[in-house]
Amino acid sequence: MKNLVRRRDDRMVAGVCSGVADYLGLDPTLVRLLTVVLAIFSVGTAALAYVAAWILMPEV
Template sequence: MAKLTRSQNDRMVAGVIGGIGEYFNIDANLLRIIWVIVTVFTGFLPGIIAYILLWLILPEE
């Protein structure tokens, strides 16, 4: 099974969403749209904190 890592190839900022997309075999752009929508509807801070934590926790590919 593949390991969940930050993507080197499919990245906009840090490769977090690209890595999640590769792990689950889902289009990263769709995940980015979902991430933005969820972040906006939760008041920005939870989505931003979650992204930063994933950036720090997930190893680079």
């Protein structure tokens, strides 16, 4: 069973994108790029979701 967790070993800022990529089986760089694009086009809503995930996701 997979768990959605922030990763310490492959992090740029907080490890959220790396953890999501690991959970979904995607490349972390792709998830990071999608996060930046969403943050720009969602007028900051994605950035707020990132901060919420940073606070709520456990770190491994």
